[in-house]
Structures are given as structure tokens and as C-alpha cells.
Amino acid sequence: MDNVYLVSVVKFVMYVAIVLISVILIGWLERRISAFMQNRTGPNRVGPFGLLQILIDVVKLLLKEDIVPKSANKRIHDLAPIISIAVALSTFAVVPFGNTIEMFGSEVKLMIADVNVGILYMLSITSLGVYGLTLAGWASNNKYSLLGGLRSSAQMISYELSMGLSIIGVLMVSGTLRLDQIVLHQTSYLGGWLPAWNIFLQPVAFITFAVAAFAETNRLPFDLPEAEPELVAGYHTEYTGLKFGLFMLAEYSNVITASAVIVTLFLGGWHLPYAEYLGLSPFGLSILQILTFCVKVALVILFFIVVRWTIPRFRYDQLMNLGWKVMLPVAIANVLVTGLVLLVI
Amino acid sequence: MTLQSFLFYLLAVISVGSALLMVTRRNPVIAALYLILNFFALGGLYLTLHAQFIAFIQILVYAGAIMVLFLFVIMLLNLGDVKQLTERVSYKKIIAAGLSFALLMEMLYIFVYAPSDLPTSRFEQAATIGTVEYIGKQLYTTFLFPFEVASVLLLAAIVGAVILAKRRLN
């Protein structure tokens, strides 16, 4: 019994450490890639290739004064970034980053919490992320912030629907709400050679889910809540120092989580095709699978970054039109078609 | 105290406390936030009863969707002068308080002096009937008809909302 708790704590601590380190790496990567795409140099002074630049930035944020506007609601102003970061970090709890591994003399599932309604957990936690932004906007008592907050709540509600509906397609194919089972379902082969990843079984759902994920993480081309030309910096206009840093941290953690979820639901999770024929020891195979998972997630994150610096921002009405008039019908049609196909098979 | 009952009392205190705070706060946004907290505590209570599906749906639908819209509307209404919303103590309030008190006493009397026999605890079964699979099966077999009626209900509600909210008629 105690062993279970111990394992959970170990997994949790490792996970937070890994996320924090990755955030630093992603931050650096984003700046270098954007610089490359815009024909600039980017940060290159601190450390090799500027790798330590973000660390220095963190120190800077920590040392800055925490300013709360006079007419702001102090408590909620403090609460908002905490909600954001808490939500961003908790979603990952149900994502399996490997199959099982021998640890402490027992077989351990490589996920932090083995919830049997994993997807519901994930959806319900992500649906709370909007509070961080909305409350930040409201508590700042500033027009631009409020508009940013309102935009975020409208946007996230609109895209949550198509997100949920595209997941239903995956659920129908794999017949379970457990994320580890969904990954296991993807480890077989279609026609003996094509890995049965859901991206091949549910291509439409993959596209709608990916678009919704961009919207849910408030990344370009959907970063309306903080659109600089219109709203200064949107919901976090009035944030400085550590609290501002927490919002940034939340954004990157969200990117990591979204990528991990995309990998789990559609890209086969930790599954490396044909790796089971390599004849590795179980432990070696587990390590290989964890590495596979990390590489896949890294690739999706890279995709997130490249998209951000390639596609211009949507206009607000375009965003809503896309969400309600394109994404939602497509996602519903996907569920219908999937149902029909499953009925016929 | 077992973990089970500890969790129960903890969540019960949070849910009752947040409900009281929700009613008594003057600022509607703060009140809404306490309501969200209340939903969380309720979700937690469902979890302790092995009703995972209901627990997460509670958070997903109520805390994650409905309350967001509530906040949205409250913020758009821009209730600058909250004082207008509060009523002075009037004879209506006194009557209401008296009646509520009488009702409370009646209920307490019933719970304390006339304890009723509830059906035997089905806690052992709870783990099986709280699952998504079981609920899904029930919804699509025994309760198929109410399920379909619910869809008509939602359709009627959507049509009604559109009629009332549409910007232009004709």
C-alpha cells in the first residue's frame, strides 16, 4: 500500500522536474527558431548557443517587483496565475509515458495516476484552464485585460466542444476511456504492417483535435486573448514578476501537455512500431518506449512552434466562425461516419 | 477515522461552507467562484462514492462550462454598483427568515426524532454502477426512452433560446 504512494510521489516529482526543465528548453527553442525564421540571430550570449538565456530570464522575473494595480482585486489577481499553472500541470497526470516498468520490485504503470475515466479527467481539468485567464482579466480591472479574459472564455468554450467531439471518435474506435488502454489499442498493426495509430483510423478527428488544441493553449494563430496589436497584452497586461512568469510557465506546460495528449490519442503514445521484434529485455524495451514517447512529444512541440511563427492570427469573428460553423459540424460528422463504419464492420 | 469518512467530512465542510459563502458574498464574481468551489467539493463527494463518471461530468459540465458562461455574463453585465442589488431588511425578508427557520426546525426534528430507515447501503455495488460502462449501458437500454426525450428537450431549448436571442426578426 505504502509502496503505491511512494511510487506516485516519485513519479510526480520526476514529472514536475522534467516539465520545468523542458519549459526552459522549449523557451530557448522557440526564440531560436523564431529568430531563424525571421532571419535574426536570437539569444546567443548566455551559455553555449544562448542555452542559459531563459535561466537568466527566470532570475530576472524572480527579482522584479510584484505590482498589483490599485483598483485590482488583490486576492483574485494572485489566484489567477496559480489556477493557470495548477491546471496546466495536473492534466499530465493521466498521460501514460510508457507501458509498464519493473521498479521497486513491482510492476509499475508509467503514468502518474491510473484513473479509469482518464479522458474525462483530462477534459474536465482542461476545461478549468479558462478560469485562470478569465479571472486574470477581470481582477486586473483594466479594459484590455477584461476583453482578453472574455475572449479567452468564449474561445475556449467554443473549441472545447469540437475537442470533446473529436475525442469521441477515438473512444468509439478503442472502446475505452483509459488512456493506457487507448495506447495499447494502437499497438496492433493494420493489414499486418501499418501501425494502428489513431491518426490513420481517425484522420479527421486528428485534425480537429489538433486545431482545437491550438485554440485551447491560446497559441497563435488563436492567441486572441493576448493579441498585442489590439489588447496590449490581453489578460496578463497587469502582471509582473513571478506571476507573469507563472503565466508563461503555464502556457509552455500547456503546450507540453497538449502535445503529450495528441501523441497519446493519435500518434500511438509510447509505441515504436516493430520495436517489439528487436528482442530487447523488458527493461530495455520500456526505456526505449519512454524515449519514443519523448521524441514524439518533442516533434509535436516543434510543430507547435513552427506553426506559431508561420501563420498569422485569426480575426475574432473568423475564430468564432471556424469554431462553430466548421469545426463543430466536421467533428459531429466524424462521429456519425465513425459510428456508421463501426456498425457495418 | 477512516480515510473514507475523513474525506467525507472534509468535502462536506468545504461544500457547505462554500455554499454559504456563495450566498452571502456581495460581489457576484466572488459568489460565482465559491459556487465553483462548491461544485468541486461535490465532485469530490461523488468520487468517494465511486461515482467517477458523475464526478468528472460534474466538474466538466458545471464548473468547466456552465459557470464559465455565468462568469462571462456577470462580467459583461458590468455590475458596477453592487449595492443596488442588495435589499434592505424588509418585512418580506423577516417573514421569509421566519418561514425558513420553521422549515429548518421541522427538518431537524424529523432527522433527529424520527429517523427514517433508508434502503440498505448499496456501497458495495457502487463501484460497479458508477462506471461509465454501466451508466452507458443503462442509458441505452432501460433508460433509452428518457434519453431520447432529453434530446427533444434540448432541441426545444435551443430553438427557444435562438428565438429569444436572435438579433432580427424576419
Next chain:
Amino acid sequence: MIVIRLEDLLYSAPLLVLTSSGLLALIAEAAGRDKPVISYYTSLIGVITSLILTFLNLGAGVPVFNNMILQGGYAAYCNLIFLSSALLSIVLSRSYLERMQYHRGEFYVLIVFATAGMMLMAAALDLTIVFLGIELMSICLYVLAGFMRKKELANEAALKYFLLGAFATGFLLYGIALIYGTSGTTNLVVISRSFAQLSGNSLFLIGCGMLIVAFSFKIAAVPFHMWAPDVYEGAPTTVTAFMSTGAKAAAFATFVAVFVRVFDIPGTALSSVLALIAAASMIVGNVTAIAQNNVKRMLAYSSIAHTGYMLSGIAAGNAEGEQGILFYLVAYTFMNIGAFGIVSWVEQQEDRKLKFDDYAGFSARQPAVAVLMSVFMFSLAGIPPFAGFFGKYYVFLAAVKADMTWLAIIGVMTSLVSVYYYLRLVVLMYFCEGESDVAAKVPLAAISAVTLAAVLVILLGIYPSLLVDMTKGFFKI
């Protein structure tokens, strides 16, 4: 496991046909813009087909869909009330809405869906269906009450109805939860088997109390009647006609289905609670109606009074009471919808011509309409030989037989009071000078609808046994 049997579908054909016609009308409305007439005819055909199918289905009641609803028998009888109310409202609404410039196809769709909700309420064998039916009906009515969006009174009516209705729904759900918690099931048939044992359980009784609160709100019984006058006044007149007849009958149908057919209440505390509510409704409704100057408000208070009469039938809880309510519902539906129909002809835009005085000298210009209106007023007052008289006769008889003579006495006394305000309208129409007239030429369909209602009021007043015999077999599950 077989989820749906073919006979389930056949027995519930009236309900299914009606709902499909609503869906069809909705699709037609979406496809052909600005042609509300399509929606009008679609829903009209749906209601009439459903009415015919219901007539074929009047035999014994059969539980269908896994004991979720009862079709035929009691449900079919109640369906007749709802469907006729819907039919007459739809026919009356067309010319009324055209005149008020609010003629939109969705109106009929909502009426049809509300009627489907009513049919579910009467047919319910499961508390989930009770809830869903009430909600389906209520949500449509909230919107219909505020259908004239630019009218301030209509907005007030819709909002008031919605907020208070949502509050009542809270009571309903809490009651259902307690009943489920104590009995372990939501199925009414199962609950009725263990009712004797459950009725000693205080939590179960609190649950029943909550249900009484919720139902009393829906039937507008005192002290849960506050919404009725404002909503009846603000809503479009034909919607008021529909609300005060169909919706009230539906709420009564569930009330009877739950509290008479399932919960064996005579002699319990619940019965005396109902008697008190009935007495209060009769007194408050009739006394307040005297003070009204607006015909719609007068009819609203009169409907509260009629709620009281009918509730005394439930409170009595015996066979006479049950049959009495069922007869009363039919009589009340036709006389009330007829009265509101005529009010809708006289009414003009922006709530003009709704006062009593606007009926002065009406008989000079519209003798036929004045006669029809007098028929409805006499019947509402309970003067023989109209149907309203026999309705009252049955429920008061039931009260006397159940040793509630005091309730019958209050009923008779307050009925006498009601004669004043009903006949005041008749006196104004016949014995006073005035310019009053109908607002515009009334189409033939509307005239025949109101005439049909008047004919039925007279016919049922002369041959009440036509219906009463039919209702005898409905109270054994």
C-alpha cells in the same frame, strides 16, 4: 436485450407522430424562410393525425418502453385534452399573430413540442419521465410567453415564469431525489407496490411534499400562484389560452398520475395538505378576481380558483374525485380556451382593448360572438346546463363523500362569488352602451374553433356521462 419492441412504437404512435411533425415543421422552417404557413399546416396536420390515433388508442392502458410510459387509457384520455387545446390554440394563433405582426413558424413548433411534453407528463410511469415532460413543456412555454419580444410585459412574463419555474423545478428534483433515495427506484409502479411501507418514512414524505410544491406551482395553486396573473397577462393571448388549459391539464394529469394512481393518499397527511391548498386557491382566486379590470387578469385569477375546485377532487382521493377531475379538465379546457379565443379577437396591438369596459355594448355589433362569450362565462361560473356545472358537481360531491364537507361548502360559497365577475362581462356586453367590436375580420377557421368549443361545452353539460363512463376504468394499474 430487446430495447424497443414494435408494439412500443405502435402504442405510442400519437406521441411519435406529434414529435415528428414538430421536427418536420422545424426543418421546413429552416429551409423555407419567411413562410410560417408551412409550419402552421405541418403542425396542424401533426396534431390532427395524433388526435385521430389517440381516438384509436382509447382502450386499456399499456406500459411501453421498459415501463417508462403508459399509452392508451388514462394517457390517451389526457392526450385528447392536450391535443384539442393545442389544436384550438394553433388555429386561433394564426390570425392573432398575423395581426400582432409576430407570425413566425417557430411558434407552432414550440406549441407542438410543449404538447409532446404534456403527453409525456400524463403518460409517465417513471419519475424521470415526469421531470423530462414537465421541463419539455415548461421550456417551450417560457419562450412562448415571451414570444412578443418587443413588448415589455411579455419580457416580464417570460422572465418571471422562467425564474420561478426553474425554482419549482428545483423542488421537483429534490423531491424526486428523496423519493429515489428512500425507495431505491424511480419507477412509479414499483413505488406504488411499497407505498404502504414507505408512507411511514419521513424522508419519503418530505419528498412527496416537495413534489406537491412543484406541481402546485405548475397548476398555479395558492400559495404558489403569484406568477400566474402576470404571466397570463403578458403572454400572447392565444398562448395564455394554451397555458391555462393544456399546461394546467397536464400538470393536473401528472398530479393525479402520481398522487392518486400511485401514492394512495386518502386519509394521510398529504390529503389534508392538498385540501388546504384547494381551499386557499378557491378563496384567493375568486376574491381577487373581483377586483380585476383587465379581462386577461380576471381569467388568470379565475383559473386559480378553478385550480382550487379541481384540487378538492384530488384531496378527496375517491373515485368520484378522480372522475370528477378528469371531466372537469375537459370542460375547463373548452370553456377557457373559448373565452381566451374571443379575448384575442377583441384585443388590439399594444395591449389595447383588454379592459372590461372594452366589451360594453358588444352584443349590438357582434351578436353571435356575444352569445358564444356568454356561454363560456356561464359555464365558467358553473351555471347549469353547461359543462362547468357538472365539473363542479362531481368534485364537490367527491369532497362530501370523503368527509370534507367544509371544503365543498367553501367551494360553493366561492363559486357564488365568482358569478359576480363572470356575469359582469355578460351584463356589459348586453346591457351597456359602447363602441366595442372585434379588432378585425375573424377568419373562418378561428370562428369554427371557438364554436366547436362552445358546442362541446353545451353537449358535455347535457350528457356528462359521455365522458364520465369512459374514465371509470382508468384508476387501476
